[in-house]
Amino acid sequence: MNITARFTALALPALLAGSALLASTPTLAAGAAAAPAVSDANIFNRNLKKTADPNPPPWEDGIHDPENEATHALQPPKEAYAGLPTSTYGNHIDWVKALDDGLIRPRWDRVNSNEEPFVMDLDIVRPVKASMPDVVFPHRQHTEWLFCSNCHPAIFVPQKGANQINMSAILLGQKCGVCHGKVSFPITTASCKKCHSKPKPEGWTPPLSDATLKNPWK
Amino acid sequence: MSPKIERKHPLNALILGLLVSLGLWAAPQDSQAEYADVVINNYADAAGMRPAVFPHWFHRIRFRCKVCHADLGFQFKAGGNQITMAKIIDGQFCGACHNGEVAWSVENCAMCHSGIPGTPTHFHGSTLQRLIAPAYKPLDPKETAGVKYDANNEKNK
Numbered sequence: 001m002n003i004t005a006r007f008t009a010l011a012l013p014a015l016l017a018g019s020a021l022l023a024s025t026p027t028l029a030a031g032a033a034a035a036p037a038v039s040d041a042n043i044f045n046r047n048l049k050k051t052a053d054p055n056p057p058p059w060e061d062g063i064h065d066p067e068n069e070a071t072h073a074l075q076p077p078k079e080a081y082a083g084l085p086t087s088t089y090g091n092h093i094d095w096v097k098a099l100d101d102g103l104i105r106p107r108w109d110r111v112n113s114n115e116e117p118f119v120m121d122l123d124i125v126r127p128v129k130a131s132m133p134d135v136v137f138p139h140r141q142h143t144e145w146l147f148c149s150n151c152h153p154a155i156f157v158p159q160k161g162a163n164q165i166n167m168s169a170i171l172l173g174q175k176c177g178v179c180h181g182k183v184s185f186p187i188t189t190a191s192c193k194k195c196h197s198k199p200k201p202e203g204w205t206p207p208l209s210d211a212t213l214k215n216p217w218k
Numbered sequence: 219m220s221p222k223i224e225r226k227h228p229l230n231a232l233i234l235g236l237l238v239s240l241g242l243w244a245a246p247q248d249s250q251a252e253y254a255d256v257v258i259n260n261y262a263d264a265a266g267m268r269p270a271v272f273p274h275w276f277h278r279i280r281f282r283c284k285v286c287h288a289d290l291g292f293q294f295k296a297g298g299n300q301i302t303m304a305k306i307i308d309g310q311f312c313g314a315c316h317n318g319e320v321a322w323s324v325e326n327c328a329m330c331h332s333g334i335p336g337t338p339t340h341f342h343g344s345t346l347q348r349l350i351a352p353a354y355k356p357l358d359p360k361e362t363a364g365v366k367y368d369a370n371n372e373k374n375k
Contacts, residue, residue, distance in 0.1 A: 047350045051250045062249025063257060063333055063342060065268055070328035077252050077275055090253045091275050106282045110289060111320060117282065147288035171345055178294045181345030183254040183274050
């Protein structure tokens, strides 16, 4: 303690005098000895990767080559996203809302900007065995963007009960995961409820597992 | 206008320098490109071109999914379409629009071929990429650089 105090007392006038380099080295050495650093192995959120800027311009995104001059002619996403409704995942843009609000007018035809989509307003409810709310699949939002043949019959058989879907398959890029998790909104904690949107009936309790029902140590 | 640009220059250079040094060791998983950007490097590296980068976000503002994925026949799979320049100048795939009529023409090579050399074909920001414990073995850029895509290879299916 005394040594540190004496170093600081010496360092202060020295700093004022302008020889900061000479004086700060012994002060730092004394400070490190007093408080050992926490190991990098024990930091918070070791596995939580957060991006500082979700929509960097192409020349800063790590995929485009900044040494390619044409990269700098590409539009930065933020310029296009100005005024569009935001979300917290994917492109950080709510594309469905942007379309519904008329803030973007993507063409339904390659050349004719007046052609309108064939929209089908039909919700499909899929009961979920576990405690998650049941899934409501809205055809409307999907047919605004896609044609029937994009999903039927290759990805989803258009028949009730013919499609086995589970979250593992979706995360691995099958079924809904052909688009969701690649281009349309991804699977994150914040987006679960977009599909799992129909609450279970009043008084519903999750089915007990066999391990609980037949527990020999009960 | 001009003094603004001049003031920006040193910062841009610094960021560029940082990126280039980062790019030397950063895997594609560490990059922060826009969600759904597709790097297509089936043949580009082998042909001495930078890989092509397709920005979904830019195109979905102008076209519904249906136009490319139903009318033009693009499969829902990164690298799954075996696009070549020969097909493009025949009006297939990108060439259906990038023909100087609907959108700018193919002589603007570097607008698409703008990826960092050696970046493997992948869907940027996909759920699979974001999983903490990989559910599949990520491609090693060093191994894939210069390797030709073979649709019949079991590994590519």
